[in-house]
Amino acid sequence: MSDTDPRVAGMQRIFLTGLPGSGKTTIGHRTADLLGWSFVDTDDVIAQRMGMPTGQVLVEYGEKRFRQLESEALHELADGVRVVIATGGGMVISETNRKFMRENGLTVYLQALVDTSWRRMQETSVQIARPLVAGDNGRQRLQDLYAARRKWYEEADIQINTEEGTQNELARRLISLALAHGYLFLPFLPREVIKFHIGNVSSQVIVEWGGLPHLGDALHALEFSERLFVITDSQVGALYTQSMQTLLERAGFQPHIFTIPAGEASKSFKYFQQIIDWLVEHRAERREAIVALGGGVVGDLAGFIASCYLRGVPFVQIPTTLLGQVDSALGGKTGFNHALGKNLIGSYYQPKLIYVDPAFILTLPERIYSEGWVEIAKYAMVLDDKLFTLLEENLDTLHLRDPALLTSIVARAIRMKMDIVQSDELDFGLRNILNYGHTFGHALEAITDYGTWLHGEAISIGMEVAARVAVACGKLSPGEATRQTRLLQALELPIRSPGTDVDAILNTMQRDKKVRSGRMRWVLPTRIGHAEIYSDIDAAIVREAVVAVCRGEDEA
Numbered sequence: 001m002s003d004t005d006p007r008v009a010g011m012q013r014i015f016l017t018g019l020p021g022s023g024k025t026t027i028g029h030r031t032a033d034l035l036g037w038s039f040v041d042t043d044d045v046i047a048q049r050m051g052m053p054t055g056q057v058l059v060e061y062g063e064k065r066f067r068q069l070e071s072e073a074l075h076e077l078a079d080g081v082r083v084v085i086a087t088g089g090g091m092v093i094s095e096t097n098r099k100f101m102r103e104n105g106l107t108v109y110l111q112a113l114v115d116t117s118w119r120r121m122q123e124t125s126v127q128i129a130r131p132l133v134a135g136d137n138g139r140q141r142l143q144d145l146y147a148a149r150r151k152w153y154e155e156a157d158i159q160i161n162t163e164e165g166t167q168n169e170l171a172r173r174l175i176s177l178a179l180a181h182g183y184l185f186l187p188f189l190p191r192e193v194i195k196f197h198i199g200n201v202s203s204q205v206i207v208e209w210g211g212l213p214h215l216g217d218a219l220h221a222l223e224f225s226e227r228l229f230v231i232t233d234s235q236v237g238a239l240y241t242q243s244m245q246t247l248l249e250r251a252g253f254q255p256h257i258f259t260i261p262a263g264e265a266s267k268s269f270k271y272f273q274q275i276i277d278w279l280v281e282h283r284a285e286r287r288e289a290i291v292a293l294g295g296g297v298v299g300d301l302a303g304f305i306a307s308c309y310l311r312g313v314p315f316v317q318i319p320t321t322l323l324g325q326v327d328s329a330l331g332g333k334t335g336f337n338h339a340l341g342k343n344l345i346g347s348y349y350q351p352k353l354i355y356v357d358p359a360f361i362l363t364l365p366e367r368i369y370s371e372g373w374v375e376i377a378k379y380a381m382v383l384d385d386k387l388f389t390l391l392e393e394n395l396d397t398l399h400l401r402d403p404a405l406l407t408s409i410v411a412r413a414i415r416m417k418m419d420i421v422q423s424d425e426l427d428f429g430l431r432n433i434l435n436y437g438h439t440f441g442h443a444l445e446a447i448t449d450y451g452t453w454l455h456g457e458a459i460s461i462g463m464e465v466a467a468r469v470a471v472a473c474g475k476l477s478p479g480e481a482t483r484q485t486r487l488l489q490a491l492e493l494p495i496r497s498p499g500t501d502v503d504a505i506l507n508t509m510q511r512d513k514k515v516r517s518g519r520m521r522w523v524l525p526t527r528i529g530h531a532e533i534y535s536d537i538d539a540a541i542v543r544e545a546v547v548a549v550c551r552g553e554d555e556a
């Protein structure tokens with residue numbers, strides 16, 4: 001079956017197979033939670049139907065009848081979509097069952113050593129009787145079952161070694177593989193192509209949920225040379241590099257991959273130099289593209305390298321965080337940090353392609369997912385009241401990472417940012433509006449040594465400060481400020497930084513690069529969907545707003 005087989009695409013069913021004790025229930029539950037799908041277990045269906053535990057069904061009715069019931073349960077459960085189905089350990093024995101699973105979804109074999117399965121079974125044996133491996137020779141019988149079934153398990157589309165990683169990590173791994181296999185592609189969601197022109201560069205953003213396997217086509221359309229230099233980080237790499245390598249090779253490319261440690265500290269001269277050395281060692285040429293696969297850290301560093309290696313080589317962004325997709329991969333700002341400050345070395349360099357697959361967001365850890373929403377909330381607050389209303393209307397479901405909703409919001413935010421960037425590439429005018437929340441946010445990051453708050457979280461608190469300033473100056477109604485606060489809270493973003501030293505932060509704000517002629521510049525909303533820039537804000541008002549957010553919740 002090919003990676004993007006139409007029989008599979010859009011069917012939204014995952015069948016988990018493997019020995020008893022391989023983790024089908026726990027990993028299956030977690031995967032379903034992350035996908036926002038339901039989870040079912042064929043054993044539970046049998047137990048419910050027969051009114052007794054499955055072990056007892058096996059003993060009372062015999063294995064032949066049990067296998068029949070198993071097949072019936074499989075067919076019944078596969079009537080549903082958006083479902084993860086854990087199958088009984090012996091489901092794969094029947095060729096008919098194996099064929100049915102292959103044709104109706106993605107089959108995933110959860111591999112575990114016999115010893116591991118045995119140990120896990122001992123831990124759960126009180127709850128689940130397992131007659132096939134009961135008695136003194138249980139361990140040996142499990143070994144025999146494994147020897148007999150292994151070849152069938154291995155027919156699965158995907159195999160996952162459950163010996164390495166937590167259940168959360170394994171569920172994310174499963175999703176990343178499903179994505180790379182084209183399995184999360186949804187034919188009913190439109191692919192959006194957003195073209196833009198900046199200076200003499202024409203470029204495009206492609207937005208397609210689950211569209212990762214189509215990346216090769218997009219790269220071919222740009223007529224890049226075969227060799228591609230992919231830069232990623234350790235966390236994204238653990239999930240995606242292997243699939244990415246296979247996917248690009250199948251498309252006729254020769255990818256070389258460089259992995260930096262995940263985290264802001266890698267946006268440094270050290271990795272700039274190491275990657276340049278790597279490119280030189282490989283004699284990378286002018287028509288060979290650099291591809292950034294990761295969040296803003298990878299994108300910024302890889303983009304800067306692309307801008308200066310051989311005076312510029314083609315650059316492709318594949319942003320894998322929400323922040324990357326709606327913000328950092330767009331607009332051409334690249335660079336890395338200096339020991340004395342963030343983003344002090346950099347350039348403006350436009351990618352030839354920004355390939356946005358919102359399904360990457362499924363594997364994002366919660367805190368980083370929430371952080372990404374800040375940018376979207378910010379765009380809504382200063383530029384787009386309709387987006388703000390849309391977010392408010394969907395507050396209860398945003399955490400579900402729903403494909404249609406997420407894709408439409410991501411595409412809308414991208415169009416908005418690209419409109420602004422096209423009218424103000426170098427950040428002299430309108431683009432400054434996007435600095436909403438930065439005056440306080442950047443200072444907060446700086447005085448906490450970039451260690452306490454994620455960037456987006458600091459900006460969220462900065463938005464709260466700016467809204468308070470705007471209300472105090474009579475520019476924004478208190479009701480609209482409250483709507484912003486509610487939105488940020490519903491997105492599980494912070495709006496306070498209790499215990500922060502007020503004088504220290506005010507001093508740092510005063511030194512920020514956005515200060516002109518000694519006066520702090522503030523982007524302040526005047527209503528939802530609109531903001532203006534001010535540099536005549538009364539210092540007492542600023543102090544009052546800062547004091548308010550630096551107080552603890554109960555002191556408010």
Ligand SMILES: NC(=O)c1ccc[n+]([C@@H]2O[C@H](COP(=O)([O-])OP(=O)(O)OC[C@H]3O[C@@H](n4cnc5c(N)ncnc54)[C@H](O)[C@@H]3O)[C@@H](O)[C@H]2O)c1
Pocket residue numbers: 233234235236239262263264267294295296297298300320321323324327328329330331332333334343360361362363364365368455
């Ligand atoms: N160039 C710009 O215009 C611009 C704009 C805003 C921010 N930035 C920069 O972006 C950086 C922050 O970007 P970020 O928030 O994307 O951080 P990041 O790149 O550090 O990614 C956050 C974490 O998420 C992990 N991750 C990424 N994608 C994942 C996925 N799909 N599944 C699981 N884990 C995943 C990463 O490994 C990392 O640990 C900062 O350096 C900031 O200065 C740049």
